[in-house]
Amino acid sequence: MNQLPRQNSQLNGTGLGNDPNRIHSSNLDKISYDYPWIPDRQDGTYCNPIICADYPDPDVIRVATDFYMTASSFNCAPGLPILHSHDLVNWTIINHAVKNLPHPRYRDVQHGCGIWAPAMRFQAGKFWIFFAMPDEGIFLTTADDPAGKWSEPHLVEPGCGLIDPCPLWDDDGRAYLVHAYARSRAGIKDILRVRPMAPDGSRLLGEGKVIFHAPEKHPTIEGPKFYKRHGWYYIFAPAGGVQSGWQVVLRARSVFGPYEDKTVLHQGNTSINGPHQGGLVELETGQSWFIHFQDAGVYGRIVHLQPVTWKDDWPLIGTDQNNDGIGEPVLRFPKPKVARVAPVTVPQTSDEFDSPTLGLQWHWQANYHENWAALTARQGWLRLYAQPAKHKNLANVPNLLLQKFPARAFAAETLVEPGPGRIWLETGLVVTGRSSAAIALQTTDGNTTIVFRRNESCTPVKRLDSNKVRFRVEVAEGGLCKFSFASANGDFEPVEHFFQAEPGIWVGAKVGIYAISIDSGPSRYADFDYFRFAAPTRP
Numbered sequence: 001m002n003q004l005p006r007q008n009s010q011l012n013g014t015g016l017g018n019d020p021n022r023i024h025s026s027n028l029d030k031i032s033y034d035y036p037w038i039p040d041r042q043d044g045t046y047c048n049p050i051i052c053a054d055y056p057d058p059d060v061i062r063v064a065t066d067f068y069m070t071a072s073s074f075n076c077a078p079g080l081p082i083l084h085s086h087d088l089v090n091w092t093i094i095n096h097a098v099k100n101l102p103h104p105r106y107r108d109v110q111h112g113c114g115i116w117a118p119a120m121r122f123q124a125g126k127f128w129i130f131f132a133m134p135d136e137g138i139f140l141t142t143a144d145d146p147a148g149k150w151s152e153p154h155l156v157e158p159g160c161g162l163i164d165p166c167p168l169w170d171d172d173g174r175a176y177l178v179h180a181y182a183r184s185r186a187g188i189k190d191i192l193r194v195r196p197m198a199p200d201g202s203r204l205l206g207e208g209k210v211i212f213h214a215p216e217k218h219p220t221i222e223g224p225k226f227y228k229r230h231g232w233y234y235i236f237a238p239a240g241g242v243q244s245g246w247q248v249v250l251r252a253r254s255v256f257g258p259y260e261d262k263t264v265l266h267q268g269n270t271s272i273n274g275p276h277q278g279g280l281v282e283l284e285t286g287q288s289w290f291i292h293f294q295d296a297g298v299y300g301r302i303v304h305l306q307p308v309t310w311k312d313d314w315p316l317i318g319t320d321q322n323n324d325g326i327g328e329p330v331l332r333f334p335k336p337k338v339a340r341v342a343p344v345t346v347p348q349t350s351d352e353f354d355s356p357t358l359g360l361q362w363h364w365q366a367n368y369h370e371n372w373a374a375l376t377a378r379q380g381w382l383r384l385y386a387q388p389a390k391h392k393n394l395a396n397v398p399n400l401l402l403q404k405f406p407a408r409a410f411a412a413e414t415l416v417e418p419g420p421g422r423i424w425l426e427t428g429l430v431v432t433g434r435s436s437a438a439i440a441l442q443t444t445d446g447n448t449t450i451v452f453r454r455n456e457s458c459t460p461v462k463r464l465d466s467n468k469v470r471f472r473v474e475v476a477e478g479g480l481c482k483f484s485f486a487s488a489n490g491d492f493e494p495v496e497h498f499f500q501a502e503p504g505i506w507v508g509a510k511v512g513i514y515a516i517s518i519d520s521g522p523s524r525y526a527d528f529d530y531f532r533f534a535a536p537t538r539p
Contacts, residue, residue: 035410035535036346039089039305040335046089046305047332048272050291051347053404054300054508055081057117057164057223059279060088060291065339067281068120068146069291070097070129071303074507075114076363076402077101080129082146086342088281088289088305089335093347093360097129097141097150100367109365109396112505116182117223117277119166128201130156132163134182140201156197157204161186167197168226168233168255175199176255178211178235180222190215192224192237194256211235211257212250218261221248223277232313235259236290238276243295246326247276249315265290265306265317268328275304275318275329285337290317294329298433298479298501299405300508304329305336349406350532353382358401362512366398371520373401378527386425386517386524392456394436394514395504402432402512405475405501411536412511413472415488415529418443425517426451427526429471431481433509437499439471439483440514450485452495461485461495474536475501479509 037052055071067088073079078096085091100106101114118131127143129150137158143150156165156177164180175197183189195208212221218239227234235250247265252258265275278292288308293301306318306329318327348361356375364372377383387399394400418425418441428440430453438453441464450461450469468488473481479501484492501509515526 035407035533036349037407038344038346040344041332042344044334045332046335048304048330049294049302050089050305051091051303052299052408053302053347053406055083055303055404056293056301056506057277058291058293058303059118059120059166059225060281061120061122061279062281062283063122065284068127069279070118070120072117072506073098073115073363074112074505075101075106075110075366077106077367078363079115080118080131080141080150081360083347084146085345086340087336087338088291090342090345091347092345094147095150095360097143097146098153101133102139102153102155103133103136106367107398109398111395117164119164119225120279121167123167123169128167130165130167130177130201132165132179134163134185135160138162138165138177138179138204142201154202156201161188164223166224166226167201168228169199170228170255173199175201176208176226177204178224178226180224180237183220189220189222190218192221192235192250209256211252211259212237212261214261218248220245225279227280230313233259234280234315236278236280238292239263240276241274242277242301243274245274245276247290247292247317251313262314263326264315265292265327265329268322268324268326270321270328270331272304272329272331275306280308280315283336284339287337288315289336290315292317296508298503298509299408300503305333306330307333347406349403350530351382352380352530353528354380358382361403362401363403364398365400365402368399372399377525381527381529383525383527384427384513384515385520385522386427386515386526387520388518389426389516394430394438394453395432395434395455397514397516399516400430400432400510400512400514402430402510405479405509405511406533409475409477409536411472411474411534412531413470413534414513414531415468415470416441416513417468417527417529418448418515419523419525419527421523423517423519423524425515425524425526426453427515428453428513429473429483429511430514431473431475431499431501431509431511433502433504433507435502437481437483437497437501438514439473439485439495441467441469443467452483452497454497454499459497462493473511475511476536 080097082095181188250259430438
C-alpha cells in the first residue's frame with residue numbers, strides 16, 4: 001500500500017517525538033533529502049536556513065524570553081503569520097494577525113498584491129504590526145497577546161506605491177515611520193523617507209524628509225527597519241534587489257539625518273545569494289542576531305539567522321570570511337545564548353484534521369468564506385465545499401487550500417472521498433505557482449475518473465470503481481513533481497506526466513487540496529481524511 005504513516009502529533013510544531021524522518025547531526029550530507037528540515041543540530045549548533053519554507057521579508061522582536069516573527073503574506077488569507085520561538089532557531093506558528101485582507105478586491109486572487117514587508121514591534125505594553133498594501137496604503141494592526149485577537153487593520157496612510165513601513169518611538173515620546181517606494185506603482189525604487197507619526201500610530205503627521213537616495217551605490221533600496229542604539233539612529237535596509245542584493249545599514253545622530261551608509265552583509269564567496277531584508281534582535285545576554293531571507297526560487301524566500309558583531313557602533317552581519325570588511329552568511333554556527341532551553345520544533349505541516357479548526361499552516365489564495373470548509377461535518381475529516389471555478393487554470397482559483405513547500409525535497413499525500421451526489425465535481429491534490437498541476441478525481445453521474453490537470457488542460461487518466469482515492473506528489477530537489485494515485489487500499493500508480501513547479505509572483509510554489517464544481521451548495525463537497533508530508537522516495 002505504501003501509505004504515508006500517521007505522523008506523531010509532536011511533529012506539528014511542539015517537538016519531534018519518535019518521528020522516523022528526524023534528521024541526525026551525522027546526516028548533514030543527506031539533509032536536502034530529509035523531511036522536515038530541522039535546523040537545530042542538537043549539539044549546540046544550528047544550520048541555515050532556520051526555516052526552509054517561504055517566509056518573505058521576515059521581521060523579529062524579543063519580549064522577555066520570547067521571540068516573535070512575522071512575514072509578508074501577499075494575497076493569501078489568513079495573512080501575516082505569527083511565529084514564536086524561545087531561541088531564534090526552533091519556530092512554531094501560533095497565529096495570524098489578519099483574517100482577511102481589508103479590501104473587497106481580494107475576494108478574487110490578486111497575485112503579487114496584498115500584504116508586503118511588515119514590521120513588528122512591542123511598545124507601550126502591546127504588539128504592533130505595520131504593513132503595506134502597495135495599491136492601498138500603509139496599515140496597522142495591534143494586539144495585547146500575539147496569540148490572541150488582533151485589531152482590524154487600520155489605514156494609517158492611503159497611497160499607491162508606499163511600501164515597507166517601520167515605526168520608531170523615540171526617547172522623548174515622539175514617533176516616526178520610515179518607508180520605501182514600489183517602482184511598479186510609484187516609479188521609484190531607490191528612496192527612503194522618514195515621516196513623523198502620531199504616537200498611537202493612527203496617522204502620519206506630514207511628508208517628513210527623504211533621508212537616503214544614492215542610486216549610484218544602491219540602485220534599489222527598500223525594506224527599512226528602524227532602531228535606536230547607544231544614541232545612534234539606525235536604518236537596516238536591503239539594497240540591490242531580491243535575488244542578488246546586499247544588506248545596508250544607515251546611521252545618524254538625528255532621526256532625519258544626515259545618514260551615512262555601510263554594506264554589512266553580502267554573498268561574498270558563499271552560496272547564499274541576495275542575503276538581506278530582515279530584522280535585528282538583541283538578547284538579554286548582550287548578543288545581537290539578524291534574521292533575513294534568501295531567494296531560493298521555487299521554494300520562495302527561506303529564512304536564515306546570522307550572528308551580529310559591533311565595532312565602532314557599526315554592525316557586521318554573519319562572519320567576514322574573505323577579509324573584505326563585509327560579513328558573509330554562515331551555514332552552521334553556535335546557537336544563540338538564551339535563558340530557556342527550547343525543544344526542537346518546526347513550523348506545522350501535516351494535518352490529520354482531528355481538530356475543530358484548520359491548522360495554522362494552511363491558507364487560501366484569496367479572502368475566504370466560512371462556508372468553504374468544515375471540520376465538524378464528519379469527525380476526523382476536513383470537508384471542502386466545492387466552489388464554482390471561474391478559471392480553467394487552478395493558479396487563479398480562490399478556494400485552493402494551500403501550504404508552503406516545507407523542504408527542498410518531500411512527499412505529500414492525502415485521501416479524499418467526494419460527496420454522494422451525482423453532480424459534476426472535481427477534487428484533488430494541487431501544486432501551484434505561476435503555473436499549476438493537479439491529480440484529481442472527477443465525478444459525473446456517479447462515475448469516477450482520475451484526471452491530470454496542467455494549467456488549462458485536463459487529461460483523463462483512468463476510470464475507478466472506488467470513490468475513496470489517495471493522491472501523492474513527490475517533489476525532488478529543484479521542484480520537479482511526480483504525481484500518483486491509488487484506491488484506498490491499493491498500490492500507487494504514477495501519472496506519466498512530470499511537472500516542473502514554478503514560484504508565484506513574489507512567493508514560492510505551494511501544495512494543497514481543492515474542490516470545484518459548476519455550482520456551490522451543501523451537497524457539493526469532498527471529504528479529506530488527512531494531509532501528510534514525509535521524505536520522498538530515495539533515488
